[in-house]
Each structure stands twice: as C-alpha cells, then as structure tokens.
Amino acid sequence: MKERGILTVVSGFAGSGKGTLMRELTSRYDNYALSVSATTRNPRPGEEEGREYFFKSVEEFENMIAADAFIEYAQYVNHYYGTPREYVETQLKNGKDVILEIEIQGALQVKKKFPETLLLFVTPPSVEILKKRLVGRGTETMAVIEARLLRAAEEAEGIDSYDYLIINDKIEECVETMHEIIKNEHVRAFRNVDFINNMKEGLRSLSKGV
Amino acid sequence: MKERGILTVVSGFAGSGKGTLMRELTSRYDNYALSVSATTRNPRPGEEEGREYFFKSVEEFENMIAADAFIEYAQYVNHYYGTPREYVETQLKNGKDVILEIEIQGALQVKKKFPETLLLFVTPPSVEILKKRLVGRGTETMAVIEARLLRAAEEAEGIDSYDYLIINDKIEECVETMHEIIKNEHVRAFRNVDFINNMKEGLRSLSKGV
Numbered sequence: 001m002k003e004r005g006i007l008t009v010v011s012g013f014a015g016s017g018k019g020t021l022m023r024e025l026t027s028r029y030d031n032y033a034l035s036v037s038a039t040t041r042n043p044r045p046g047e048e049e050g051r052e053y054f055f056k057s058v059e060e061f062e063n064m065i066a067a068d069a070f071i072e073y074a075q076y077v078n079h080y081y082g083t084p085r086e087y088v089e090t091q092l093k094n095g096k097d098v099i100l101e102i103e104i105q106g107a108l109q110v111k112k113k114f115p116e117t118l119l120l121f122v123t124p125p126s127v128e129i130l131k132k133r134l135v136g137r138g139t140e141t142m143a144v145i146e147a148r149l150l151r152a153a154e155e156a157e158g159i160d161s162y163d164y165l166i167i168n169d170k171i172e173e174c175v176e177t178m179h180e181i182i183k184n185e186h187v188r189a190f191r192n193v194d195f196i197n198n199m200k201e202g203l204r205s206l207s208k209g210v
Numbered sequence: 211m212k213e214r215g216i217l218t219v220v221s222g223f224a225g226s227g228k229g230t231l232m233r234e235l236t237s238r239y240d241n242y243a244l245s246v247s248a249t250t251r252n253p254r255p256g257e258e259e260g261r262e263y264f265f266k267s268v269e270e271f272e273n274m275i276a277a278d279a280f281i282e283y284a285q286y287v288n289h290y291y292g293t294p295r296e297y298v299e300t301q302l303k304n305g306k307d308v309i310l311e312i313e314i315q316g317a318l319q320v321k322k323k324f325p326e327t328l329l330l331f332v333t334p335p336s337v338e339i340l341k342k343r344l345v346g347r348g349t350e351t352m353a354v355i356e357a358r359l360l361r362a363a364e365e366a367e368g369i370d371s372y373d374y375l376i377i378n379d380k381i382e383e384c385v386e387t388m389h390e391i392i393k394n395e396h397v398r399a400f401r402n403v404d405f406i407n408n409m410k411e412g413l414r415s416l417s418k419g420v
Contacts, residue, residue, distance in 0.1 A: 121399065127412030134416075153413040159406045162399045177397070180390040187387070189331065189372045196369045202337030203363040206344075 002095035005033075006185045007088065007114055009100045009107045010166075012122030013152050015133030017168045021122060022101055024175045032182075033096040035088055038064070041079040054084065072102065072109035083110070097182050104158040111161070118185050120178065121162040125169040212305035215243075216395045217298065217324055219310045219317045220376075222332030223362050225343030227378045231332060232311055234385045242392075243306040245298055248274070251289040264294065282312065282319035293320075307392050314368040321371070328395050330388065331372040335379040 012018040026032045038054040040061050049055055056064070061080045064070060073082030083100055091098045100110065111117050124130045134148045159165070164181055168174045189196065222228040236242045248264040250271050259265055266274070271290045274280060283292030293310055301308045310320065321327050334340045344358050369375070374391055378384045399406065 123409065127409050130409065131412065131416055149413065149417050153410075153417055156406070156410045156413050159409070160399060160403075164394070165397045165399055165402055165405070167397060177394060181394050184374070184387060184391050184394070187375045187377060189370060189375055192375055193370075195375070196366070199333065199337050199340065199369070200363075200366045202341065203359065203366050206341055207359050207363055 002093075003186065005031075005092040005095050005097045006118055006182055006191075007092060007098050007100070007110070007116070008118045008120060008182055008185075009102060009110055010120045010122060011102065011104055011107050011155065011162070012166070012168075013124065013130055013134070013155060014148055015130065016122040016124055017171060017174075018101065018122045020171060021166070021168060021174060021178065022099065024171065025178055026099070028175065029179055031095075031097050033087075033091040033098045035083055035091075035098055035100045037081050037102070038070075038084055039079055039081045056080075071113060072100075072106040074103065074105050074109075081106075104155055104161075108158070108161060116191065118164075118182065119162040120164050120166050120181070121159050122166045122168055123159075125167050212303075213396065215241075215302040215304070215306045215308055216328055216392055216401075217302060217308050217310070217320070217326070218328045218330060218392055218395075219312060219320055220330045220332060221312065221314055221317050221365065221372070222376070222378075223334065223340055223344075223365060224358055225340065226332040226334055227381060227384075228311065228332045230381060231376070231378060231384060231388065232309065234381065235388055236309070238385065239389055241305075241307050243297075243301040243308045245293055245301075245308055245310045247291055247312070248280075248294055249289055249291045251291075266290075281323060282310075282316040284313065284315050284319075286313075291316075314365055314371075318368070318371060326401065328374075328392065329372040330374050330376050330391070331369050332376045332378055333369075335377050 010018060010022065022034065026034050036050060036054060038056050038061065040056055040058050043049070043053070043055055047053065058080070061082070064082070064084070065073060069085050070082040071085045071088055073080060083102065083106070088098050107119055111119060124133060130152070134152055135145055166174060166178050185191065220228060220232065232244065236244050246260060246264060248266050248271065250266055250268050253259070253263070253265055257263065268290070271292065274292070274294070275283060279295050280292040281295045281298055283290060293312065293316070298308050310316070317329055321329060334343060340362070344362055345355055376384060376388055395401065
C-alpha cells in the first residue's frame with residue numbers, strides 16, 4: 001500500500017505570485033496533484049472544462065452539496081465554487097500530495113474537516129511590495145483597487161491560522177521551499193503512528209527475548 | 211536586530227547515527243551552534259573541557275541549579291548532566307540555530323519551558339535495522355545489550371512527543387532533510403507574528419488612504 005499523500009491548501013494575497021509558483025511546483029515535481037474546483041459561473045474565453053474549472057449548473061452544484069460531494073464550498077458574487085471530494089480522496093489514496101488553491105474561508109473549512117491538512121500562505125516579502133502590487137501601475141480603476149485592498153485586508157486577518165508563510169521573494173527559491181515543506185511533512189511524527197508503534201512493539205518483543 | 215534562532219532538540223536511539231549526523235550538519239552549515247552540556251562525571255581520556263562537556267564539581271553544579279542556570283538537567287548513574295542556559299540564550303539572540311543533543315526527559319523539560327522548541331527524533335529506517343544495531347555483532351556482553359534494549363524501549367515510548375522523525379537511511383539525504391526542516395521552521399506562521407502584524411497594519415492604513 002502506498003503512503004497516503006499530504007493534503008495542502010495554498011492561499012495568498014493577490015499579486016503574491018501564487019499562480020506562477022503552483023505552475024512551477026507541479027511542472028517540476030510529479031508527486032503533486034492540483035485539485036480543480038467546480039463552479040456555477042460561465043466559462044470565460046479560453047477556459048476548458050476540467051482544466052480551469054468543472055462547470056456545473058446551479059442544480060447540479062446543489063445536488064452535489066446535498067450529497068456531501070464537496071470538501072469545501074462557498075458563494076462569491078452569486079456563484080458557487082467548491083472542491084469536489086472524490087478527486088482529492090482518490091489522489092491522496094494513490095500517494096499524491098494534493099494541492100488546493102483556495103480562499104481563506106475554504107481553507108478553514110478544510111482544516112476543520114481534515115485537521116491534518118497543511119496550510120500555506122503565499123505573501124510578497126514586505127508590506128511595501130504588497131502595496132505596490134495591489135495598487136498596480138495606475139492603470140486600474142479606483143473601484144478595482146478598493147476591492148483588492150478590502151480582500152487583502154480580510155485575508156491578512158486570517159494568516160495566523162496558516163502553518164507556514166511562503167515568502168515569495170525569488171520564485172526559484174520559493175518553489176524549492178514549498179516543495180521541501182510538503183516533502184518533510186511526510187516525516188512528521190503524528191503522520192507516522194504506524195511506524196512508531198511498529199518500533200515500540202519490536203523493542204518490547206526483543207526485550208522479552210533477552 | 212537579527213532574527214532569533216530556532217532551538218532544536220535532537221534525540222534518538224543508540225545506533226541511529228545521531229552523532230555522525232550532527233557532526234555533518236554543523237560542519238556543512240554555519241548557522242548552527244551545538245550546545246555543550248555540563249556534567250559532574252570525570253573527563254574520560256581524550257575529552258576536553260568545553261568540547262565534550264563542561265566539567266563541574268557537584269557543588270558547582272548544584273549552585274547552578276539553584277541559580278536557575280540550566281534549561282534542563284537530569285541525573286544518570288549518580289552524575290548530573292545539564293544544559294547551561296547562558297550559551298543557548300546568547301546564541302539564539304545572535305540568530306544561531308541552537309541544537310541540543312539530549313535524552314527524552316531533558317527534551318520534554320525544554321519543550322515545557324520553551325514551547326516553541328523543535329523536537330527531532332533520529333531513528334534507523336526499520337525496526338529490523340534498529341535491532342541489529344542494538345544487539346551488535348555478538349561481541350557485547352548480555353548486560354550491555356539488555357541495558358541498551360531497555361533504554362531504547364523507554365525512548366520509543368516518548369517518540370510521539372517529537373515533531374519530526376529523522377529517518378537515517380542514507381546519511382547524505384538525512385543531513386539535508388534535517389537542515390531543511392530547521393531552516394523552514396523560520397517561516398512558520400507562529401514564529402513570524404511581527405511580520406504578519408506589520409502586513410495587517412499596512413493594509414489597514416492603506417485602506418484608510420483610499
């Protein structure tokens with residue numbers, strides 16, 4: 001039997017470079033499976049079923065909620081977004097480290113249901129750089145900037161619930177740090193109860209044999 | 211001001227290769243400071259004051275206990291062993307990652323006093339290999355083997371209190387894993403409260419400015 005994979009949730013500020021980071025990580029290492037969300041919003045030009053999202057009708061989505069087929073879901077701007085349970089469970093069972101790129105509300109739902117979930121928060125290296133990225137180059141409308149700031153402020157309030165900060169200064173180093181953290185989660189004592197119990201029993205039976 | 215170092219306790223089975231591992235780690239990377247214990251036992255041939263141990267009289271040691279000058283201490287076979295506080299505190303303040311190589315009782319004392327301590331347990335990759343190493347090549351007396359087994363069984367009971375298992379299969383990989391784990395402890399959310407609060411305040415003041 002394969003060792004079960006680690007479930008990792010990645011959240012982060014807009015402009016943190018989270019997207020690039022995830023693409024790099026999953027293209028560089030083959031132990032990862034990136035979960036694809038389901039949504040009731042319409043596909044945008046260039047989006048493909050099963051790549052960006054699984055596109056569902058409201059009825060389909062609500063049937064899935066009723067069947068407990070999501071490990072987390074939420075509503076944003078009148079649309080549902082959720083993480084289908086089946087894909088995640090199958091990949092974890094096959095030993096893949098599954099990554100969910102979701103917002104903080106979803107992250108906390110997942111952590112509550114699966115307390116062994118690893119929570120990573122991607123952030124630029126300083127508040128000054130974060131500000132620059134959020135405000136942009138002066139080409140955005142005030143309304144867009146305000147919405148981003150409110151969202152970032154809301155996200156910041158939840159950072160304490162995460163396990164690690166992924167400080168995205170140099171993307172190269174950042175990808176490796178993220179990979180190391182997830183890889184080394186596999187040797188956390190609480191994830192190796194069978195190994196530990198085996199050691200304990202082996203030593204007990206050996207002591208008796210002496 | 212330098213970022214405070216991480217305090218790491220390393221324990222492990224006899225024959226786990228812990229000693230080699232520590233020597234490799236500290237010779238390869240310069241961010242580590244290896245704490246030297248104090249003891250009331252006599253120096254053995256080849257041992258140097260301040261390298262293997264700080265050698266103390268019983269009176270000196272007990273005065274240090276009274277002055278709360280140890281972060282942990284214990285008695286084994288009529289001798290005191292302890293970790294002097296001053297060296298550890300100074301090195302941590304200077305940004306060094308301090309490593310204590312101590313037994314489980316000491317490890318739990320340290321964790322209680324300093325809950326942010328990282329606890330690592332070094333183990334051979336399987337109970338079979340552990341058995342072989344403990345029993346040796348048949349050149350040891352029965353009494354020595356029995357004492358080792360009892361000690362190992364006692365240590366095994368405490369593994370659950372540790373944060374990570376350092377599985378010493380290939381020493382090269384094992385050194386790197388240990389280094390990665392300690393390095394990445396620096397970006398744990400709970401160790402970066404100032405950074406997080408700075409982000410929160412920066413975003414709040416920016417929101418007001420819009």
